[in-house]
Amino acid sequence: MTVFILVAGVFTGAGVWQETAARLAAAGGEAYAVPLTGVDAGRPAASAGVGLETHIEDVIAAIDAVGAAPGREIVLVGHDYGIHPVLGAADRRPQHVARVVYLDCGMPRNGVPALAAVPDQVLRAQLTDRAQRDELEGELAPPSGAGWQRWGSTAGLSVAALERLGALAAPQPLGTLLQPLRLTGAAAAVPSTGVLCTRNGVSVDVVQQLADLGDPVMAALADPRVTFFELPTGHWPMLSCPAALADVLLRAAAGEGRRLRPVGAAATPAHLRPFPLEVPELPRDRRDHVDLYISDAKGPRPAVVFVHGGPVPAGARPAPRDWPTLVGYARLAAAEGLAGVTLNHRLHDVGDFERAAADVAAAVELVRADPRVDADRVALWFFSGGGLLTADWLREPPAWLRCLAATYPILAPLPNWGLSDGRFHPVGALAQAGALPVVLLRAGRETPEIAATVEAFVTASKECGAHLELVDVPNGRHGFETLDATEETRSALRHAMRSVVTHLTG
Missing domain, CATH: 3.40.50.1820 (Alpha/Beta hydrolase fold, catalytic domain)
Known part of the structure; x- marks a missing residue:
């Protein structure tokens, strides 16, 4: 039995996974969308505030709740910002995690906050200045309407789906973006899958080209334990194509997917x-x-x-x-x-x-x-x-x-x-x-x-x-x-x- 632990991106909580989770369950798996403290209504923020470590603990709690049951294989899925608490949790519970899925997100590094992945560069500069002053409290208001496009492509979202995204949105605790991710390297041994939403600008071919150019981070993705899938949609596939996303997650859990050509394997890049x-x-x-x-x-x-x-x-x-x-x-x-x-x-x-x-x-x-x-x-x-x-x-x-x-x-x-x-x-x-x-x-x-x-x-x-x-x-x-x-x-x-x-x- 595969258990998918789903962690949402910036401004979004467990509710965005509803359709995808239902399809995973209908296919014979289990799916648990993690409510994030300070974001989901059922997880109010504590008086001390919320940081990335808080969300890592939320994911660890979900892993621990499943890990005690025999015969269950855990697949962690992190979308957008969600990959940061996913990796933090996988780093502390690597023995319980069968695979990490990077859903249209970057590749976080040790010591780097999620702020580095914020696409709006003006906002990133403002928040960087705030972090340098050690002002980690407060919240970042979610966008609305066309403002979502500044956080990722809205291609594939119907008018109703975009409205739903706005309705589900919640302020993001600043500490989750400004607190550095701490990794020991233990999660590096866990197999991984990248799911790339091509309407958001990245494809497997682009990743292959970056690897061929000599980027050591990208070259490491040629490891046979790393697989890739593409979805021809924008940044929120759980709302634009939940059935296709569920199918990809099931195939990723089975070890399927495209693999990069090792650097140097081609006659000439x-x-x-x-x-x-x-x-x-x-x-x-x-x-x-x-x-x-x-x-x-x-x-x-x-x-x-x-x-x-x-x-x-x-x-x-x-x-x-x-x-x-x-x-x-x-x-x-x-x-x-x-x-x-x-x-x-x-x-x-x-x-x-x-x-x-x-x-x-x-x-x-x-x-x-x-x-x-x-x-x-x-x-x-x-x-x-x-x-x-x-x-x-x-x-x-x-x-x-x-x-x-x-x-x-x-x-x-x-x-x-x-x-x-x-x-x-x-x-x-x-x-x-x-x-x-x-x-x-x-x-x-x-x-x-x-x-x-x-x-x-x-x-x-x-x-x-x-x-x-x-x-x-x-x-x-x-x-x-x-x-x-x-x-x-x-x-x-x-x-x-x-x-x-x-x-x-x-």
Whole structure:
């Protein structure tokens, strides 16, 4: 007999699990949704306040109530914030736990509070300041209506389900978010399953890519005891698709699921495969965090600065400026008589866009100061998650910026990125771009979440009369240069480069 102990996320208590728990029971399992102290009506807060340790004790009590009964196998399920008390409890009762399920949540680390996983970065900064002053008492009011989108994608929720989410919501005790999680490492031996809600921006393929990039935390997920499932919904699957969620939990308990390919098992990871076009083997000229590729032509020439995507783990080796795709683009630009430039920026986490933007701005100034470069003729070319960095340049394009290009870009923050201050929102910035030409390479087989940001950008360009040129790769996926090295891809790359050259030299 499998007993599922279900722990809800921020602002939500045991009530959100009602339908999922009923389906688990109907399939022959047992399900117990843990009432959390200070959140659920039946568990009022004590006078001393509520912290993460309080909720860990709530989960331990549930484990102990089941653990004494023979023949029962416990599966702990933590959604969102709920993974923090789940891991804390599993760390203290590892002998009683058969599996931990991470339901659309992060991977908490020892000594790090749940605050680190709060997606709204403005709120996170405010609460961090409060934690530094040791002000742990009080509550955080739940959102309402469209405000839930700041905490995760509401995709898949009907109007009634969203209203129910609001009706079930309760204030979150601040101590549960500000108190650090303490782990001994005992829970690391417990098998685990990640259930990823793809409409919230993460898929198994994304996790595999992060592992391939050299992130040691992600690489550890290639352990055969770790499995994965995907649900094509938003952040609250217990309300949007409880039957599908119950089925996945049952399969996870049975040890099913997709497993990551061990790092190094593939012949070549996608980001290290060759550039699909023949380009000259020009040497690089390395200056700080910038590499220049320049042909032997005399005199200053226009430059194209290629800005990689992300987030990319800080320890990724080789670093992005040495990836074959970026080097290939730079050498292709050099073959056209331009200066091709690659760089490294510090977009290692979704909270790093400000410092990544500063890195790009510094790289541009370094390039413009080079005597081999025409400082009045520069183009910026962005990729993937780096697409959000276009917003600054669209909002106030300098006179020397002759063209902006983007390849399979993300052009609005994804739901779980928490970028609510408006700075890195290219769709909103486009109306201020004026006559700046924008060349956009669009992947026809883009993931729905990213494709929606691109379509919003295209719609905005029509509404404001922006100078947008679309270069479509109908059968291309995100990363099509290496994933889909077809003649269609090669033709699109040549077309886009010709357009950028024209804007720089015309």
